[in-house]
Amino acid sequence: MKPVIEFFFDFSSPYSYIASEWVEAVAGRHGRAVHWHAILLGATFQAAELKRPVSYPIKREYSLRDFARSARFAGLPFVQPGKFPIPTQNAARIFWWLHDGIAPERAVAWAHAGLRAYFTRSVDLSDTAALDALAQESGLDAAAARAAYTDPQWKERLKRENDAAIAAGVFGAPFFIVDGEPFWGNDRRGQIEQWLAGQADFEHTVM
Amino acid sequence: MKPVIEFFFDFSSPYSYIASEWVEAVAGRHGRAVHWHAILLGATFQAAELKRPVSYPIKREYSLRDFARSARFAGLPFVQPGKFPIPTQNAARIFWWLHDGIAPERAVAWAHAGLRAYFTRSVDLSDTAALDALAQESGLDAAAARAAYTDPQWKERLKRENDAAIAAGVFGAPFFIVDGEPFWGNDRRGQIEQWLAGQADFEHTVM
Numbered sequence: 001m002k003p004v005i006e007f008f009f010d011f012s013s014p015y016s017y018i019a020s021e022w023v024e025a026v027a028g029r030h031g032r033a034v035h036w037h038a039i040l041l042g043a044t045f046q047a048a049e050l051k052r053p054v055s056y057p058i059k060r061e062y063s064l065r066d067f068a069r070s071a072r073f074a075g076l077p078f079v080q081p082g083k084f085p086i087p088t089q090n091a092a093r094i095f096w097w098l099h100d101g102i103a104p105e106r107a108v109a110w111a112h113a114g115l116r117a118y119f120t121r122s123v124d125l126s127d128t129a130a131l132d133a134l135a136q137e138s139g140l141d142a143a144a145a146r147a148a149y150t151d152p153q154w155k156e157r158l159k160r161e162n163d164a165a166i167a168a169g170v171f172g173a174p175f176f177i178v179d180g181e182p183f184w185g186n187d188r189r190g191q192i193e194q195w196l197a198g199q200a201d202f203e204h205t206v207m
Numbered sequence: 208m209k210p211v212i213e214f215f216f217d218f219s220s221p222y223s224y225i226a227s228e229w230v231e232a233v234a235g236r237h238g239r240a241v242h243w244h245a246i247l248l249g250a251t252f253q254a255a256e257l258k259r260p261v262s263y264p265i266k267r268e269y270s271l272r273d274f275a276r277s278a279r280f281a282g283l284p285f286v287q288p289g290k291f292p293i294p295t296q297n298a299a300r301i302f303w304w305l306h307d308g309i310a311p312e313r314a315v316a317w318a319h320a321g322l323r324a325y326f327t328r329s330v331d332l333s334d335t336a337a338l339d340a341l342a343q344e345s346g347l348d349a350a351a352a353r354a355a356y357t358d359p360q361w362k363e364r365l366k367r368e369n370d371a372a373i374a375a376g377v378f379g380a381p382f383f384i385v386d387g388e389p390f391w392g393n394d395r396r397g398q399i400e401q402w403l404a405g406q407a408d409f410e411h412t413v414m
Binding site: 056059062069073169182184185187190194 | 265269272378389394395398401
């Protein structure tokens with residue numbers, strides 16, 4: 001069994017949304033499974049003393065343009081949410097509740113549901129009514145989902161996950177760790193594919 | 208005549224080095240010329256209130272790894288200079304002296320000479336003796352080059368270029384402006400190629 005691909009994402013990250021749509025296909029072509037990790041980008045930014053690109057005035061306009069362009073480039077629907085970024089801890093806690101308490105594949109389905117809802121329909125995942133409606137629409141027990149994201153157990157679980165990500169060197173999203181090699185950003189897709197296709201060759205070419 | 212590609216680079220930017228090796232070929236395949244602009248990344252960072260990625264401890268290790276990996280990915284030789292980053296105003300002033308005073312293609316040849324010397328042989332472009340030796344080795348009149356980089360005329364020329372770049376929205380390097388569309392980073396090569404191949408189709412896909 002080949003090592004899994006560790007995939008870290010935040011529900012409020014447009015580049016995470018784009019990557020979430022190709023990571024399974026790319027991994028699958030090379031016989032790899034994907035471990036999905038919902039994290040809070042804010043926690044990793046704080047640890048690394050970084051800020052979101054949209055928080056820099058000069059970069060903001062470019063970033064908004066690049067989000068949409070990168071989605072088009074990937075052939076994906078994308079609508080920039082007016083409210084952006086948003087706090088995503090509740091969506092992430094539902095992810096970990098499903099992951100640990102129900103089944104990891106249900107958590108992945110929820111990740112897709114949340115990312116697609118926010119980045120194609122502007123569903124505000126930080127609004128509890130909207131979140132509960134999305135949970136229901138996604139086939140979850142909405143009352144159980146709400147109980148989960150207010151439960152200290154899943155708050156703590158998400159915090160541990162953030163801490164573990166930071167300890168592993170994650171400082172942004174999407175972030176991938178493949179065979180111990182870190183890749184940051186949706187735009188590292190080409191390098192990840194090349195790594196998976198011929199890890200040893202890639203590593204020793206030219207150097 | 209199709210619009211030129213505006214290409215902004217800094218002599219101390221590894222991603223600029225990588226992009227400098229493909230930009231002419233990519234442009235040429237689509238009947239475009241390239242206007243090269245030597246700028247100081249420090250000036251654009253200051254204007255945008257940004258810092259170099261290597262100035263963040265958590266990002267530094269990743270960045271150094273990614274520089275080398277991105278060069279391998281592009282099939283280019285690369286040796287991380289021990290002294291990095293370096294001030295590059297003298298190399299940039301030589302560029303503008305050649306560009307305005309001799310011929311733009313001589314300036315491009317100098318850009319290649321400087322980027323390759325720094326990123327494959329660790330030639331310290333901030334050291335005047337090393338810079339003078341590189342000028343001579345590159346077929347320039349070393350005394351004239353030295354006179355140029357100490358001449359207020361070329362100091363002022365570089366400053367004007369930095370200001371113009373900032374006014375055009377440039378906040379990093381490499382930076383490309385194609386048909387008014389801004390692209391930041393060596394990793395936007397794919398999007399630039401797609402833009403050049405079918406600007407209108409690309410722009411309207413999905414959206």
